[in-house]
Amino acid sequence: MNGLLKKSLSCLALGCTFATAPVAQAADAPAMVLVHGAHFTATAWERVQQQLGDRIDSHAIDLPGRNDHFLPEKVSLELSAASLCSFMSTIPGDKVVVAHSQGGAVVNASLSLCPDENISKLVYVTAVAPLDGEGVFSKLSEADETHYFAGVSFNEQAMRMDISNPDSFANSFAQDANAEQQRWLKQQAVAEPALIGEGTIDLNWERFEALDKYYVFAKRDQIISLESQQRTAGDLDLAASFEIDSGHLPMLTHSKDLADLLVQISER
Template identity: 40%
Template sequence: MNSKVWLPLSCAVILSGCNSTSQQAPVQSLTQETDAHKKSVIFIHGAHSKGTAWSTVQSQLTKKGISNYVVDLPGRKTTIDPKSITLDHAAQSLCTHLRSYPQPLALVAHSQGGAVVHKAITLCNDVNISDIVYVSAVAPIEGAKPFALLSKQDEDHYFSGITYEDGWMKISDTSAYLSSFTETHSKSQQQFVLDNSVDEPAITGDGKVMLSKATLAPINKAYVFAIQDKIISLSSQKKIAESIGITQTYSLDSGHLPMLTKPFELAEVITQALQL
């Protein structure tokens, strides 16, 4: 895709469940369960989202006694120069956050957040990342740009509600934005989506990620497919998961923003994926 045109996007449950090689969750020993609860779960939003988009999901994990944190990546406010929020800058900021949390870390990345995570892994190898759960996320490796595996149709859906202006990808048509980014017809949910949406620095989605597949391999990985997603379509999500060798997958009957429209179901999937 032309990076001048296709810059960043964002970034009833069908728990037809884990589509991994085993249909049954592995039996954990007491030691494994104890180790699992030592993980700190870190939520990383995608483009056009705020960290608060995870608030309902986060509260569900907190109720279960699971330690969790939300990162707000740079560029959530329009008072900054959008051209300064490169992928490298976003990843360096993420590294700073990750170093401050109790380790090991289980990262939950949505959409463009997957690219920020992969870039961060190349910059802060002192951070102990045990798991990554990709929620309809991109996962560039080996020099790829964030949205290299997306389709022309994905791009068209994105630009139905987004316009490039002065270094920003701006939400220019809220009705089209809601239609392309979500599956919900609930007025309250739509307002919740808009309350947690922002314009996005365009340059962030134009960086390259040099992470090798070999470096990524030791990290436990799971992918949550958003079946009704129009921004990163299901076919694109499957290509992404396959590109990094993910076999542990889950499915939600949602659009691109399940943390806002299917938060309880997503929270359950995350706890299953991380064996928490």
């Protein structure tokens, strides 16, 4: 039994609670599991889910440590991955898992914890996707870090990444957002548990290689630059890739374009 699995089973034995989704009716088409990135919650996917409508049975997870009882210093990459496994176990049938940003690391870590989960495709939306032994942000650049810290500061006492300058945060994460979208962004963005970014991936290679993988590039992203995205995607043996002319939050600024791409990927 690997260390990642031991930690997660220990957490479950202690009675950790995880976000859960309502059980959906089984259908021929796969369900879609939407995993948010740093500083956001399941609400990040609201506009995409509206665009998906009844074309896809979609489920957006709230990862622990944002709007729940978990203290930030207790929220690790392992706990986040265990939460995702618990969430997926409530959704019957085949699944397409879509990860944004830091969510890509959570998804990759989950493959070791629930290797028998019925997943057919992974979709990375301007996301990190660290491989075995790699850190969550190991493929990002100094420029990415500079843009990130323009609006964020490390709260060492609380082990939390705080949004210290909302205007700079919005401009770095979604410089292409209109005024209404920027207002939404500032209202919905939350502090982020810092320990997740310190995690290292224990990847189930056999499971990972068996899955069809797709990457959606955001051409104007300043948090995970296009160069960093390309460096990440180059190691994934992709079935296909796509582009959106957006900043870091295409689910906010280009929700219809992203939803249409997700439907296209689901149907491949």
